Amino acid sequence: MKTYSIQSPMATHTRPATCAEVDCPNYLRGWRIHVEAVGPELAHTARTAGARFREVQVSEGHTYLVFEAGQTCFGASRHRIDIGRPQFFVVRGGDWRGNPRGEMRQHTKPEFWVEDFAEHQQTLADAQNKG
DSSP states (O other): OEEEEEEOOHHHHEEEOOTTTTTOHHHHHOEEEEHHHHHHHHHHHHHTSSOOEEEEEEETTEEEEEEOTTSOOTTGGGOEEEOOOOOEEEEEESBTTBOTTOOEEEESSHHHHHHHHHHHHHHHHHHHHHO
């Protein structure tokens, strides 16, 4: 058994990004927070975070903080963008249960990984056809 993967580790292949760089929907269109659903502590944090908003009470128990578009969202620290590093093309022994022999190969070129994958598929097909 072999497991084929193409990897782009977040730590080495991405960097922190702004809302504008990732086309964050909250940045582009604005967002709202249901005050009663998040609780008093988070509502207070949202109100005092420095973002522009208006408070809208739709009905009893349904108050929203409506934030304008064009400002950094509250999830901005999680935004990341690819920095264009080449991916890792890896072949490991075993399957999802593990790799007991510790077999691992990293191909230097994507086309070598594709060729390895095709050869392995052909080996499996030949074995299945033999019965």
